[in-house]
Amino acid sequence: MGQASADSAPIVVRGEIDAATAPALSADLSRAVASGSNPIEIDLSAVTFIDSSGLRALIIGRQEAEAAGNSLRIVKASDVVSRLLDVTGLSETLMG
Amino acid sequence: MGSGISIRSILTRITIGYLVIVVAGGASTLWAFGANADAERAVRNAQAASLQEALLRTSYSDQESGMRGFVITGDVQFLQPYESGGVAMIERAADLRQLARTSPELISRLDEVVAAGDRWRLERAEPQISLRRTDPVAATALVVAGGAKARFDELRARLDDLSAAIDGQRATAVDSSDSVTTRLRLIVAATIISALLATVVATWWVRRRVVVPLAQLVQAVGAVRAEELDHPLPSTGPEELVAVSTTIAAMRGRLVGMIDEAARSKRTLEQSAIVVLQLGAELQSELGGSPEGWTVAGGLRPADGVLAGDCYDVFALDDDLVGLVVLDIVGHGAEVALSALKSKEMIVGSLRSGATPGEAMRILYDNFGDDRTEFLTAIALVMDTTSGRGTYANAGHPPALLFDHGGGEHELAPTGPLLGPVDATWRTEQLTMELGAKLVVFTDGVLEARSSDNEFFGVERLSELVVSMPCTEAEHVVQQCLDTVDEFTSRNNADDVSIVVICRDCPPD
Numbered sequence: 001m002g003q004a005s006a007d008s009a010p011i012v013v014r015g016e017i018d019a020a021t022a023p024a025l026s027a028d029l030s031r032a033v034a035s036g037s038n039p040i041e042i043d044l045s046a047v048t049f050i051d052s053s054g055l056r057a058l059i060i061g062r063q064e065a066e067a068a069g070n071s072l073r074i075v076k077a078s079d080v081v082s083r084l085l086d087v088t089g090l091s092e093t094l095m096g
Numbered sequence: 097m098g099s100g101i102s103i104r105s106i107l108t109r110i111t112i113g114y115l116v117i118v119v120a121g122g123a124s125t126l127w128a129f130g131a132n133a134d135a136e137r138a139v140r141n142a143q144a145a146s147l148q149e150a151l152l153r154t155s156y157s158d159q160e161s162g163m164r165g166f167v168i169t170g171d172v173q174f175l176q177p178y179e180s181g182g183v184a185m186i187e188r189a190a191d192l193r194q195l196a197r198t199s200p201e202l203i204s205r206l207d208e209v210v211a212a213g214d215r216w217r218l219e220r221a222e223p224q225i226s227l228r229r230t231d232p233v234a235a236t237a238l239v240v241a242g243g244a245k246a247r248f249d250e251l252r253a254r255l256d257d258l259s260a261a262i263d264g265q266r267a268t269a270v271d272s273s274d275s276v277t278t279r280l281r282l283i284v285a286a287t288i289i290s291a292l293l294a295t296v297v298a299t300w301w302v303r304r305r306v307v308v309p310l311a312q313l314v315q316a317v318g319a320v321r322a323e324e325l326d327h328p329l330p331s332t333g334p335e336e337l338v339a340v341s342t343t344i345a346a347m348r349g350r351l352v353g354m355i356d357e358a359a360r361s362k363r364t365l366e367q368s369a370i371v372v373l374q375l376g377a378e379l380q381s382e383l384g385g386s387p388e389g390w391t392v393a394g395g396l397r398p399a400d401g402v403l404a405g406d407c408y409d410v411f412a413l414d415d416d417l418v419g420l421v422v423l424d425i426v427g428h429g430a431e432v433a434l435s436a437l438k439s440k441e442m443i444v445g446s447l448r449s450g451a452t453p454g455e456a457m458r459i460l461y462d463n464f465g466d467d468r469t470e471f472l473t474a475i476a477l478v479m480d481t482t483s484g485r486g487t488y489a490n491a492g493h494p495p496a497l498l499f500d501h502g503g504g505e506h507e508l509a510p511t512g513p514l515l516g517p518v519d520a521t522w523r524t525e526q527l528t529m530e531l532g533a534k535l536v537v538f539t540d541g542v543l544e545a546r547s548s549d550n551e552f553f554g555v556e557r558l559s560e561l562v563v564s565m566p567c568t569e570a571e572h573v574v575q576q577c578l579d580t581v582d583e584f585t586s587r588n589n590a591d592d593v594s595i596v597v598i599c600r601d602c603p604p605d
Contacts, residue, residue, distance in 0.1 A: 018590075019590070049544075051540065051544055051591070052424070052426045052473075052540065053426065055426075056426045056469075056471070059469075059471065059516075059517045060469055062517075063469070063517070087492060087493075087494060087495070087510055088473065088492035088510070088513060088514045089491075089492050089510055089512055089513025089514060089518070089520070090492070090513055090514070090517075090518065093513070093517070093518055
């Protein structure tokens, strides 16, 4: 993963999200939830690769946000992200 | 149990001990210096008093000599030392009184001297001088007879008493000064010895209460690091070390628990692996080898150094129906592998109970419990080996590829989301495998396998590979696919790679 910023909305993520970088994304999302940001918006348009580890980070981030009474959604997604969300049936859940 | 004394308490007590020594030694030294100064001042005062006493004695001697010289000779010049001696006597007596103001004894002695001097002057000296002026012969005879001597001897005796008293006080002051000096030396020596003793006691105490327990703790931690997990941890020492020891003991307990859990998971996984192998053997026996005109094979290559999160199974439902399950749970390791096996067995059990593939997915979802942080993708398929028609459900899994004999390609697209985080239903779709068809079900590890040039293996490469091979032997197709992926990644797979292939024999030419 190239860069993730949780200081401002939307959180912009660049590069690859895999097993090595997903924990950093999870940490950023947890910080955003803890800071009370609502809604938490994520820009994944610059993501060049995402696997199931990245998907898990996004799902858990959304669950944490909902548990805190907030919402989390992806506002922009690259083709690889959109393809993965379509296949896994999570487009509506994470981008709706 | 600890000693009940903390390191902070030990340091506080040592500090207080040193402060007591420093304060007591300092106060005693200051007192001794003050006393020494008083003693030296008393010595100097006594020396000055002694000098003044000598001068006072001289003034009286001058008066007596002058008086006798005038009476014997009638020369008035002799009266000059008599008069000047009288003036000097008053000044010396005043100085001596000032010096002796703190000593009632000296004041008393001085008063006696002055009184004796006054008696000699008023009763003897002045009358004889007056008689000499009027009757020289009578006055000379009086001198020769020693008329004033007795009074002057009395004066000398009082002066001797005064001198003795002054000498006595000077001796006392000198003795006092010597005594104070000795005391000062003793105080300094006692302070140094006390500090040394305190240092020895503090060192012994710190060693016994802190250093030794700390060394024991370090040794115990080293033993834990060396995996001597039954090595006793010290339970004595200051509170802080006991707290650290307790924490380490708790950590060791958790570590032991994790090791035990890992061992149990390993045993369970090994047993599960045996079950998988047994199921594979069962498939062959139930199918009687393979259904006529079909071949089925699967392969799994786990990611480097971990237990796979992928899982698959092919099984007979009855004489004609074959079931297939492929699933991919996020992550790797023993717990993930066990979850994968458990999930797979639940789908298999549902299919064996007559549930459709879509219903089997829902049953698995309903059994996930409250933990929605774990999720998986899966394909479940039931194939009638007589007709070639089947049903399937795809829960967010990479679409399986169905190739017909002519090379046409179809995808078994998702019929619902991945299993876990989303409450959903999964459709059951139809498929047909004509003669010569090949069905390839795989996990995302195949598509995301990377070369050293960071290139993905991708679905196109897989598709071309499968199409290029004949449809007569599924095992060959599986092995070729797995070997090609291994070669593509230089045997450095970052994710599990699973492939299951079902081939229906080609139509006769």
